[in-house]
Amino acid sequence: GQNIDQPTEMTATEGAIVQINCTYQTSGFNGLFWYQQHAGEAPTFLSYNVLDGLEEKGRFSSFLSRSKGYSYLLLKELQMKDSASYLCAVKDSNYQLIWGAGTKLIIKP
Amino acid sequence: SAVISQKPSRDICQRGTSLTIQCQVDSQVTMMFWYRQQPGQSLTLIATANQGSEATYESGFVIDKFPISRPNLTFSTLTVSNMSPEDSSIYLCSVLPGGEWETQYFGPGTRLLVL
Numbered sequence: 001g002q003n004i005d006q007p008t009e010m011t012a013t014e015g016a017i018v019q020i021n022c023t024y025q026t027s028g029f030n031g032l033f034w035y036q037q038h039a040g041e042a043p044t045f046l047s048y049n050v051l052d053g054l055e056e057k058g059r060f061s062s063f064l065s066r067s068k069g070y071s072y073l074l075l076k077e078l079q080m081k082d083s084a085s086y087l088c089a090v091k092d093s094n095y096q097l098i099w100g101a102g103t104k105l106i107i108k109p
Numbered sequence: 110s111a112v113i114s115q116k117p118s119r120d121i122c123q124r125g126t127s128l129t130i131q132c133q134v135d136s137q138v139t140m141m142f143w144y145r146q147q148p149g150q151s152l153t154l155i156a157t158a159n160q161g162s163e164a165t166y167e168s169g170f171v172i173d174k175f176p177i178s179r180p181n182l183t184f185s186t187l188t189v190s191n192m193s194p195e196d197s198s199i200y201l202c203s204v205l206p207g208g209e210w211e212t213q214y215f216g217p218g219t220r221l222l223v224l
Contacts (some may be wrong), residue, residue, distance in 0.1 A: 033212065042201055042215040043152070087151060097213060101151040 002026045004100035006088050011106045012078055020073045020086050020103045028093020034062050034073045035087040037102065043087055047073070075105075083107045111136055113205045113216035118179040123220045124191055129188045129217045132202030137182035140205040142213070143175070147198045155200075192223045 012018040024032070031050040035043035049055055049064035049071060061074040061089045073086055088100040112135040122128050132141065141158040156164040156177055164177035178187040189196050202216040 039219075042218045045212050045214065048212055096154070099152045 002098050004088055004098055006100045006103045009104045014078055014107055014109050016078050017076050022071045022088035024069050024090045026092045026098055028092050030091035032064055032071050032093055033089045036084050038084045078107050080107050111204050111214050112139055115202055115219050123224055124193055126192055127188055127190045129186050130200055132185045132216055134183045134204055138204040138206045141185045142203040143187045144201040144203055145198045151197040191210040194223045197221055197223045
């Protein structure tokens with residue numbers, strides 16, 4: 001079957017750095033996405049990786065290793081507004097998005 | 110990107126009734142999807158809305174319960190039929206503006222509570 005694993009919840013301190021991991025086993029691979037979802041709101045797109053390596057976008061970076069079926073989202077200089085759920089999703093061979101359960105990130109002052 | 114609106118934004122409904130949710134996109138999009146997200150859970154794909162033909166439903170979802178229309182490339186509706194409290198959820202419209210390599214975008218969601 002298809003499976004995406006990410007931690008259920010993480011806690012970090014304002015101003016610090018946090019890394020949210022995602023491992024996947026899917027039938028085929030056509031890209032990995034990270035979305036941010038604040039409580040009660042729709043998911044918003046953060047990043048997309050299709051090749052191995054690191055993609056940096058401001059305070060957020062996303063890394064992919066296709067051989068390991070592994071990705072992480074790195075958030076630097078954490079702000080209170082970064083408290084949200086972070087969803088990892090992979091496009092399989094049918095270009096369907098397979099979603100992880102999401103990681104709830106709690107930022108403490 | 111695409112700007113997506115949904116109506117209604119929220120509703121409280123009685124058991125046994127039906128609710129139709131509308132999704133409007135500001136540009137023509139290749140693919141439209143309907144998702145459900147129950148409290149504290151991740152996204153579950155209900156179906157892909159196909160323009161001019163019947164929707165493609167995922168396992169566990171059937172047309173009689175969740176009829177979908179897509180009359181053109183900018184609009185779709187999802188009906189939740191014969192509702193029960195278990196249907197209380199957030200229903201999200203999502204679009205893929207271009208090809209399959211594109212990013213998927215989400216509407217603001219419809220929060221449904223069934224009493």
